[in-house]
Amino acid sequence: MPRVLLLEDDEREADVIVNHVRRYAEETGTPLPVRWSRSPMEVQDISAACDVCLMDIDMPGMSGMEAATLLRTYDEATPIVFVTNLAQYAVRGYEVDAVGFMVKPVSYGAFKMRMEKALRVLERNRPATLAVRSRGTSRLLRLEDVVYVESRGHDVVFHLSDGGEATERATLQSTMGRLSDTAFVRVSKGVIVNAAHVRSYRGSQIRMDDGTELGFGRTMRAQAAAEISEYFGGAR
Structure with a gap:
């Protein structure tokens, strides 16, 4: 639920956009809880407060551009859509990787177009799970x-990067099927590795970035090593 x-900072403009959010949610069947604040401060x-941020550029105290610049120092992914009175200022949105801008007064058509794009970006950036x-328990x-x-x-x-574990009643074969088209490579009859966590491999040995040493299966070594090499080469 995004x-x-x-x-x-303008209550009348805020009411218009909040109503656009609610209309879009109703039309698309997408729950979109919306929170309004007068200032980034x-x-x-x-x-932590949102998945999509609609941000006025001209606000007292801290401008939308200043807030977006600060946000991007620790968050590169949250989609930002700027709202502005002056379209020429919105071009600066590219500096903070904004997904677009809306000119006041914001029509529902313009809002819908930007919201659809923001939600596509959000879905694309969502971590695979x-x-x-x-x-x-799931x-x-x-x-x-x-x-x-x-x-x-x-x-x-x-086996997780924080040292924890999660166990499931399943076969490795069925699990590999669920991990197709990802960075996971089956290296032996009993082990699948995440190529993103492979630190090095040499001969029949694989060293993971948590220090774990694993081995290639004799009949799987050539194919598995080729897939890991392909990942290292940036083909995935």
């Missing part, structure tokens, strides 16, 4: 946090 933050952490079910793992997966009896164990 959360929308509107930073706008009222929001302690913009990235995998739902793991263990003992009746857990959502970020694939970038999985270092490697190993078969253990009738289970598969996901």
Whole structure:
């Protein structure tokens, strides 16, 4: 459920845009809770407060451009759409990778177009995840946090970058099927590695960035090493 933050000091303009958000949510069936603040200074952490930020450029205290520049020092992903009275100022949005701008008074058509783009960017930037079910409880793992997966009896164990584990009753073959078109490579009958976490490999040995040493399966070595090399070469 994407959360929308509107930073706008003019109450009448804010009412228009909030109503546009609600209309869009109703038309598309997309829940879009919206929060309105008069200034970025009222929001302690913009990235924690929203998934999409609609930001007026001309605000007292801290301008929208200043707030966006600050946001980009620690958050490169949150989609920003600027709202402005003067279109020529909005070109500076490229400096902070804004997805677009809307000129006041904001029509519903202009709003809809920018919101659709912002939501596409949000979806594209969303970390890939995998739902793991263990003992009746589901857990959502970020694939970038999985270092490697190993078969253990009738289970598969996901080894995570923070040193934790997640266990699921499954086969390694079925798990590999769920990880197709990702950076994961099956290196032996009992192990799948995340190529993004491979520090080095030589001969039959693979060293992961958490210090774990794993081995290639004899019959899988050539194909697995080629896939890891392809990843290192930036082909994925």
